[in-house]
Amino acid sequence: MTALRQVRPEELPVAPLRCYSFLDADCGFRQDVRAGLSMRHKLAPPRWSFDARGLRLYAALTESPEFYAARAELAILQAHAAEACEYVGPDAQLIGMGAGGLLAIHQLIQQLRPALYLQMDVDAVAVDVVTTALAEVFPRLNMAGLVADATRTLVLPGFVGLPVRRKAVLLPGWTVGSMTEDELFATLQQARRMAGTGGVLIAGVGLKKLRKVLDASCNDAAGAMAAFNAHVLERINSDLDGDFRLERFRHLAFYDEVKGRVEMFMESQVAQVAHAGGQRYDFEAGEAVLTGIMCKYSNEEFLSLASEAGFTPQKQWSDEARLFSVHGMTVT
Template sequence: MIGAGGVELEARGESARFLAEVLDGLGAPRKALSPKWLYDARGSALYELICQQPEYYPTRTELALLDLHADEIAEAVGPDALVFEYGAGSGRKTVRLLAALRRPAAYLPVDISPDALAQTAQALSRRFPRLVVRPVVADFTVGVALPDLDLPCARRLAFFPGSTIGNFDPPEAVSLLRRMAREAGPGGALLVGVDLPKDEGTLLRAYDDAHGVTAAFDLNLLARINRELAGDFMLSRFRHRAAWDARLSRIEMHLESHEAQLVHVAGAPFAFRAGETIHTESSYKWEPRAFDALAAIAGWRLDRTWTDERAWFSVRLYGRAS
């Protein structure tokens, strides 16, 4: 466990990184911010609400796959696995996995949000009282060293559900998958959720739901900047917009300025033109063979795959190639 002093230092470091990335991102010719900053306590709660919206198919489709194929996944992974997860979130999918695995050795959740991570770790410790749970507060997108646990395990399993891998541009995805391969070590495995291409209407509805929960989630990023970085964004002057880029096979989320305006963050001014956007998230939809090729570059080979009847989503198990 990270002690109170360690959490405080990590929080200060995260705040400094947040400020630096916001200043850089808003000062770029095409304004953009990393989606990781969407997940403060309120953002994490809003994301959980997004997952409950009828338009948002990824969560329920992946959960159904994990429920339907739990025994097969557990058999393919094998007993006594040490599971680590980047971006643990609420842990709903993790519960399914840990319940199915035979004698999991330990669980190491990593998340940038201390509050969300603490809640998840506590819930899983209650659900699996004999399981060693060691939460790590860290930004996994810039690298994280997992704690050394003097525990016997048959293999290390990287669990990366939720199609979170789709939030990374291909070169970034390769780098992240390589880090997972290093952490997994020889004989390690990767269980990853991959969202597959589908019709544009379904995708746009999933990322701009009728109840406006995704819009609130996106706009909360500006509210967070106001709260934490002395920003003066007027949220009413921005709107959430989702767009499909068929060429890159990705959904994009943007915050669009209604009008020409000047906004300040920590005293630094940023001008917006009417219609100008802040690109806040991309979500790539991967063809299975294309993703397998990407994983191979990072040192993974495909072992098993499970896909729903509509071929909308895939849960894929990879082993270390060497």
């Protein structure tokens, strides 16, 4: 009788990547840009910043000394890895909401080794970039992409043949911070629906701090944030046949203590005209285009919002400097 040969992990087939789109016809980069730049107070939608170049720019930003949030989130997940794994449990279906938390996503996948990972973002390009990057590190991870708006109701497709015991949703700190409070509440409600009965939420939260600390975080000396902030205009030029002259805009960012958020702008330094997607846009000298926000919360504020959305807080971890926190919650 021929002896059975043990198969080594590297000999196993690489898991195929699949992507499912749930976007409505009125939701897309072109539509968002047209709507945002046609507003009285112009907006260049930041949720479209994570194409391949955007992800590289964000990676450079996470290494700047002033921009601490991503490193703090990663350090918390590493320090509490065993507890987080025990909390979520084995054979989980992990759902990552938003492409901006790749460090946290990578760390949780490494810790949990989920039965299935789903990457969700409104941008199909971002979903492809993130899942491709993850597949290079975890080639045998069962993984799929979901192109969907996190603030709109979504019914997840069923995935048969996988030993999933529990669903866990990850809301990285970048995703939490880049939404208004109303958008975050809608996203938390969607997270609850996706996690389902007995499911859990892992959420990162940037905490409120002194203005000088938060101002410095978005105005690093190396200019990494300025480069990332300008990228949405670069993408408008490349994807929508735009003619924005980036040298005529400057990065502007500060913490608004009343709103509890960092606001980032690209400020027009001269009166000018730009085109994109067949549309004309006029800018006055000094006119600021909102390109991103980073909302900050106290732990109490975030927990109150999550509780109202249908979660029961159970775990809370913070870094030593109390700059950031990570929360574990179950569906109520």
